[in-house]
Amino acid sequence: xxxxxxxxxxxxxxxxxxxxxxxxxxxxxxxxxxxxxxxxxxxxxxxxxxxxxxxxxxxxxxxxxxxxxxxxxxxxxxxxxxxxxxxxxxxxxxxxxxxxxxxxxxxxxxxxxxxxxxxxxxxxxxxxxxxxxxxxxxxxxxxxxxxxxxxxxxxxxxxxxxxxxxxxxxxxxxxxxxxxxxxxxxxxxxxxxxxxxxxxxxxxxxxxxxxxxxxxxxxxxxxxxxxxxxxxxxxxxxxxxxxxxxxxxxxxxxxxxxxxxxxxxxxxxxxxxxxxxxxxxxxxxxxxxxxxxxxxxxxxxxxxxxxxxxxxxxxxxxxxxxxxxxxxxxxxxxxxxxxxxxxxxxxxxxxxxxxxxxxxxxxxxxxxxxxxxxxxxxxxxxxxxxxxxxxxxxxxxxxxxxxxxx
Amino acid sequence: xxxxxxxxxxxxxxxxxxxxxxxxxxxxxxxxxxxxxxxxxxxxxxxxxxxxxxxxxxxxxxxxxxxxxxxxxxxxxxxxxxxxxxxxxxxxxxxxxxxxxxxxxxxxxxxxxxxxxxxxxxxxxxxxxxxxxxxxxxxxxxxxxxxxxxxxxxxxxxxxxxxxxxxxxxxxxxxxxxxxxxxxxxxxxxxxxxxxxxxxxxxxxxxxxxxxxxxxxxxxxxxxxxxxxxxxxxxxxxxxxxxxxxxxxxxxxxxxxxxxxxxxxxxxxxxxxxxxxxxxxxxxxxxxxxxxxxxxxxxxxxxxxxxxxxxxxxxxxxxxxxxxxxxxxxxxxxxxxxxxxxxxxxxxxxxxxxxxxxxxxxxxxxxxxxxxxxxxxxxxxxxxxxxxxxxxxxxxxxxxxxxxxx
Numbered sequence: 001x002x003x004x005x006x007x008x009x010x011x012x013x014x015x016x017x018x019x020x021x022x023x024x025x026x027x028x029x030x031x032x033x034x035x036x037x038x039x040x041x042x043x044x045x046x047x048x049x050x051x052x053x054x055x056x057x058x059x060x061x062x063x064x065x066x067x068x069x070x071x072x073x074x075x076x077x078x079x080x081x082x083x084x085x086x087x088x089x090x091x092x093x094x095x096x097x098x099x100x101x102x103x104x105x106x107x108x109x110x111x112x113x114x115x116x117x118x119x120x121x122x123x124x125x126x127x128x129x130x131x132x133x134x135x136x137x138x139x140x141x142x143x144x145x146x147x148x149x150x151x152x153x154x155x156x157x158x159x160x161x162x163x164x165x166x167x168x169x170x171x172x173x174x175x176x177x178x179x180x181x182x183x184x185x186x187x188x189x190x191x192x193x194x195x196x197x198x199x200x201x202x203x204x205x206x207x208x209x210x211x212x213x214x215x216x217x218x219x220x221x222x223x224x225x226x227x228x229x230x231x232x233x234x235x236x237x238x239x240x241x242x243x244x245x246x247x248x249x250x251x252x253x254x255x256x257x258x259x260x261x262x263x264x265x266x267x268x269x270x271x272x273x274x275x276x277x278x279x280x281x282x283x284x285x286x287x288x289x290x291x292x293x294x295x296x297x298x299x300x301x302x303x304x305x306x307x308x309x310x311x312x313x314x315x316x317x318x319x320x321x322x323x324x325x326x327x328x329x330x331x332x333x334x335x336x337x338x339x340x341x342x343x344x345x346x347x348x349x350x351x352x353x354x355x356x357x358x359x360x361x362x363x364x365x366x367x368x369x370x371x372x373x374x375x376x377x378x379x380x381x382x383x384x385x386x387x388x389x390x391x392x393x394x395x396x397x398x399x400x401x402x403x404x405x406x
Numbered sequence: 407x408x409x410x411x412x413x414x415x416x417x418x419x420x421x422x423x424x425x426x427x428x429x430x431x432x433x434x435x436x437x438x439x440x441x442x443x444x445x446x447x448x449x450x451x452x453x454x455x456x457x458x459x460x461x462x463x464x465x466x467x468x469x470x471x472x473x474x475x476x477x478x479x480x481x482x483x484x485x486x487x488x489x490x491x492x493x494x495x496x497x498x499x500x501x502x503x504x505x506x507x508x509x510x511x512x513x514x515x516x517x518x519x520x521x522x523x524x525x526x527x528x529x530x531x532x533x534x535x536x537x538x539x540x541x542x543x544x545x546x547x548x549x550x551x552x553x554x555x556x557x558x559x560x561x562x563x564x565x566x567x568x569x570x571x572x573x574x575x576x577x578x579x580x581x582x583x584x585x586x587x588x589x590x591x592x593x594x595x596x597x598x599x600x601x602x603x604x605x606x607x608x609x610x611x612x613x614x615x616x617x618x619x620x621x622x623x624x625x626x627x628x629x630x631x632x633x634x635x636x637x638x639x640x641x642x643x644x645x646x647x648x649x650x651x652x653x654x655x656x657x658x659x660x661x662x663x664x665x666x667x668x669x670x671x672x673x674x675x676x677x678x679x680x681x682x683x684x685x686x687x688x689x690x691x692x693x694x695x696x697x698x699x700x701x702x703x704x705x706x707x708x709x710x711x712x713x714x715x716x717x718x719x720x721x722x723x724x725x726x727x728x729x730x731x732x733x734x735x736x737x738x739x740x741x742x743x744x745x746x747x748x749x750x751x752x753x754x755x756x757x758x759x760x761x762x763x764x765x766x767x768x769x770x771x772x773x774x775x776x777x778x779x780x781x782x783x784x785x786x787x788x789x790x791x792x793x794x795x796x797x798x799x800x801x802x803x804x805x806x807x808x809x810x811x812x
Contacts, residue, residue: 016459016462016463019463020463050482053422053482053486054485054486054489056422057422057425057426057486057489057490057493058489058490058492058493061489062488062489062492064499064500065484065485065486065488065489065492065500066485066489068481068484068485068488068500068502069481069482069485069486071481072478072481072482075474075475075477075478075481076456076459076475076478078471078474079460079471079472079474079475080459080460080463080471080475082468082471082474083460083463083464083467083468083471083472084463084464086464086468086471087463087464093470094470094471094474096474096551098504099549099550099551143505144505145502145505
């Protein structure tokens, strides 16, 4: 008997028929004697519909009120799934984030989980019930409803698994696992049986849409065994995300090619090359709750340097406006920006022990005439920023270059 | 400066444009220096949509989960209205029933309010904010979300007005006040400037759709000054529901003709005429949470009697099934029922001091050849049960008979 947390995304619960299918799958695990906590998203399209409604009222919706509204999507799903379980004889009970309770900070629309009270859920599980929890949401210390931001249901799932010390956290989605890259771009992409947390973290943060990055961080931190599975297939083991790389196996040098279309780059030119510059620039960006991805500062000359970073494309205009105000303070020369870029990355724990991966990557891109605008590396990934028109070509070339097609 | 509770129904907040109009109306009161608490229903059609969705999953939706789902309709509206207020510069803050908190019992889908914590609202009002509260919902002692049943938003409005000791509770609806009868049936129907709580109670319980009966009971009990107004007209004082009849004015004998199409009658024939019969029959009905309206028991003969009552048409089958089980226990002879009936009532505090109202009413109906199936009277109303086909005719005749056309 195991305690399993299962998370189903919006597509998996997209209509009553699919909700009934989820109930059947949950019932199977319940019948096997497992304790099951199910975390669900809003039915696909619902959250967007609610946001659109809010924007009809207020162009920039008030964040607290937006969370009040958006949290209803998951609240509907938990009720429906609990009914579907009861309808087939499985005792179940739904919980909103506030009812669990999932305590968060008060950063509306992007809240962070502070703690989870497992007592209500534990009592229900011990009584043989399936517990159905609304993902994506929590409640702050003052009882305000908060949401964790897009994709936050994954984080909810992992956080609940951590709080309950679950044996496994299963993320059901519309793909059957983690692939070497997006099969829509490279049809030869292969499903991975396992991937390390570190690799998954790089893959997720770089735009592989399978799992939200925060959920992977959480899972790594709390050693939650995480598995990605398809909610539309009954067979298949999906991809297991492991804490450690398997020492016994021949590691591939590169596990996958990740990419992200949704990027924009900003550069502050001619910044005085003095201590504290990075903080002054990025502090203002962070205060506006804008996530920064790549950060690049090269050696300066003539007492000034150039400072670049990338943000989500949606935050481009906002970030640009902030830089303009910082520019004056710092006495920088100019702000430039480009929101027609993409990022492509080769990810693999194997590159730690294999030199020459970067040069192999740069050569493959050069052979295709693709110009590299920015480069950033970590121990297990190499990322390049390219003109967005090269995205598909670059991904295919790299996928082949690192032998991921075989 | 007054403290006003305003309640807007589903039609009044039926789309973003109408929500913006409500915000403008609220802003006007706020600008005049009044403290305003707004109670809103779900956007028209939303609750029905949610119930339909639930029924696709489970034919008889689990009541707790149904409340979990249905409460989201109002939760969306409060967020939207708060945004609409902020968009025009009025500070506002939304509250779900649970956030207020409106404590109820645990009778899901038909919960009763036990208490209201006014502290959150009071703090916001004192800080100059408009408080926007989700009607129709509350939370039980265990944190489960409950709903008050159809039309419960009126009750929420009055209960909040009582808790806050508001100067007035304004119920905005799609009619501009309480009429002598439904103008769709009698075009000559007149709007009343005032009506007593007692009369309103009889009018509401008899099917005048303007106000939910529980809200009128509440208002009478806690002496809340209640006013019914149109949300689509800027002018007009609506109808004020007063605690006492105006002693100075010439009272009309009859204030209005109420009716209800949505009735069904049940009769248990040949019940042993012994003490406790009524309790044994109606106890079982009450246990099933079915509201009973008229109850009639005439003098018995041969040691047995006939016991009749009316219920909502929707509860007819359920009530019939319960009677069949009680029949055996009581040794009654037969159960008969009819769900093709209606009830028509003449209501007026004036009849206390004017004899002969009943006979005038029965004569008017007899002159039109309308057969009376059941009669029930109170101090201020006379109700008759008729074949439903006579409803319109009977209402028109009585409206004219009691001079309400003038």
